Amino acid sequence: MAGDRLGTAVIGVGLIGEQHADVYAAYHRANLALVYDANPQRAQAVAERLDCRAAPDLAAIADSDVALVSVATPDFAHRDAVVAMLDAGKHVLVEKPLATTVADAVAMVRAAERNNRHLSISLGNRWSEDIQDLRDCVQSGEIGDPIFGFSRLSDTVWVPTQMLSWGSESGPHWFLYPHTMDYMRWIIGQEAKRVYARGEKRLLPQKGVDAYDYVQAMVEFENCTITFETSWIVPEGYPAIVEQYLSLYGTKGKVTLDRSNRGFALDTEERQLTIRPKMWSYFKTPDSWGNSMRNVVDCILDGGEPAIPGSDGLAVVAMIEAAERSIETGQPVEPARLIQEHA
Ligand SMILES: NC(=O)c1ccc[n+]([C@@H]2O[C@H](COP(=O)([O-])OP(=O)(O)OC[C@H]3O[C@@H](n4cnc5c(N)ncnc54)[C@H](O)[C@@H]3O)[C@@H](O)[C@H]2O)c1
The missing domain is CATH 3.30.360.10 (Dihydrodipicolinate Reductase; domain 2)
Structure with a gap:
């Protein structure tokens, strides 16, 4: 944490992940520390604009002291990053859909339970x-x-x-x-x-x-x-x-x-x-959709459960x-x- 701000990172900073990064960078209770993207130029451009670091790989985020990681990779590519971050002790907010198979969704919910970490889904509506x-x-x-x-x-x-x-x-x-x-x-x-x-x-x-x-x-x-x-x-x-x-x-x-x-x-x-x-x-996306991110930050800092738990994502998958x-x-x-x- 920087001061009383919660350290955050974003994996997959495309169209929507960049907006997660924007929300963390602007939220007074969060500190955007790291972004990672399979396309390094993309990560570098977002890091420069938002004054944070571009991580060279997922391990750099896992080893960092950030507490919350957003995952906004394409629909089918959520599981590996989500499970790796939960196993590294991070709380995770994942873009919808939680996964594109029940097998992947179950693996993510289990990883959250096993590590006693929050798993929430970004659902603007x-x-x-x-x-x-x-x-x-x-x-x-x-x-x-x-x-x-x-x-x-x-x-x-x-x-x-x-x-x-x-x-x-x-x-x-x-x-x-x-x-x-x-x-x-x-x-x-x-x-x-x-x-x-x-x-x-x-x-x-x-x-x-x-x-x-x-x-x-x-x-x-x-x-x-x-x-x-x-x-x-x-x-x-x-x-x-x-x-x-x-x-x-x-x-x-x-x-x-x-x-x-x-x-x-x-x-x-x-x-x-x-x-x-x-x-x-x-x-x-409308500013209100950033509440998905702000809600999880607040839950980690203040205690309490995120409004949208991983189990809701699993039910929909x-x-x-x-x-x-x-x-x-x-x-x-x-x-x-x-x-x-x-x-
Ligand atoms: N809430 C909404 O209204 C809304 C709208 C569009 C998309 N989405 C969701 O957001 C997620 C991302 O969609 P998008 O439109 O931003 O896609 P995108 O293609 O614009 O961005 C995805 C980014 O992830 C990167 N990437 C791909 N595989 C990766 C990996 N394994 N590790 C790290 N980075 C990786 C890509 O290089 C790209 O920069 C999807 O789950 C999608 O359904 C939500």
């Missing part, structure tokens, strides 16, 4: 006021008992073909369900029992990305059924990079949230246009793997069984 308010509304019984719902979160085709260099090793379900499956589970406060899903690889492989165009998953929770839609083929002309909508019907009412149109409308005598948010302004297996087999799959396979 949990810190968004509208989602928090919607959850409070549902939890306080405004709509009665939830009966059924629908959740959509999709990206334009620009995301897998231009923004991500590793789209073929992920998919809309691994990239986007971690948000929606997490917040719908959290809003209704129920566990997923069975998942039935369909998905197709028709358009994206033609564009050089080996990933599902869409996945539609019907999830039976304890007492509520929700259909989750996600896609990576929203046309470029769509007036936002992300399409996001949810609805939940209960015994006394319904709630809906439509965040699809994030640009603004321009109306003049000559034309009507919807202006899309620019990439830099859209993927600069099991739902997504269940969807994948259901697509492959044509049968419904129970997420709890996938976790039991690794007991």
Whole structure:
């Protein structure tokens, strides 16, 4: 610790990891000491901008005195860094999804337990006021008992073909369900029992990305059924990079949230246009999302458990793997069984 500030480091300082580094550098209770990236030039550039050191390898972070490490490597590359840091006695905050297999997620949760360290997941939507308010509304019984719902979160085709260099090793379900499956589970406060899903690889492989165009998953929770839609083929002309909508019907009412149109409308005598948010302004995540980092820093300094524990990440990874297996087999799959396979 520098003074009473908590020492922090970030592994994987790409688009999102750099924003973790920004949050730690700006937070008055944290000290950003180290960044590491498989691309050393990338790490060096971020270290110079934020006045910290670029670590030559993971061991340099493991051997340092930082207490908290963010891991923001690509979706499929979280496990090695997370387990290495937990085994080195660090607390870890990992970008969503916790992992892209239940096996990896279980290994990370076990490593946190074995080392008695916090493992938390960065999930910006949990810190968004509208989602928090919607959850409070549902939890306080405004709509009665939830009966059924629908959740959509999709990206334009620009995301897998231009923004991500590793789209073929992920998919809309691994990239986007971690948000929606997490917040719908959290809003209704129920566990997923069975998942039935369909998905197709028709358009994206033609564009050089080996990933599902869409996945539609019907999830039976304890007492509520929700259909989750996600896609990576929203046309470029769509007036936002992300399409996001949810609805939940209960015994006394319904709630809906439509965040699809994030640009603004321009109306003049000559034309009507919807202006899309620019990439830099859209993927600069809102300040509230930095609460994922600040929350873990505060828990380490003050005691207490992070708001989003590793077990929540594991539950969602099991739902997504269940969807994948259901697509492959044509049968419904129970997420709890996938976790039991690794007991
Ligand atoms: N919360 C959100 O809205 C949001 C948005 C986009 C991405 N993400 C998540 O953030 C994570 C990173 O995504 P991104 O868009 O920043 O990707 P990115 O490709 O921009 O950045 C990943 C970085 O990790 C580095 N890297 C790759 N393998 C590594 C390894 N083994 N060790 C160290 N560094 C390694 C790469 O060189 C790159 O700089 C993913 O888990 C992704 O799902 C979250």
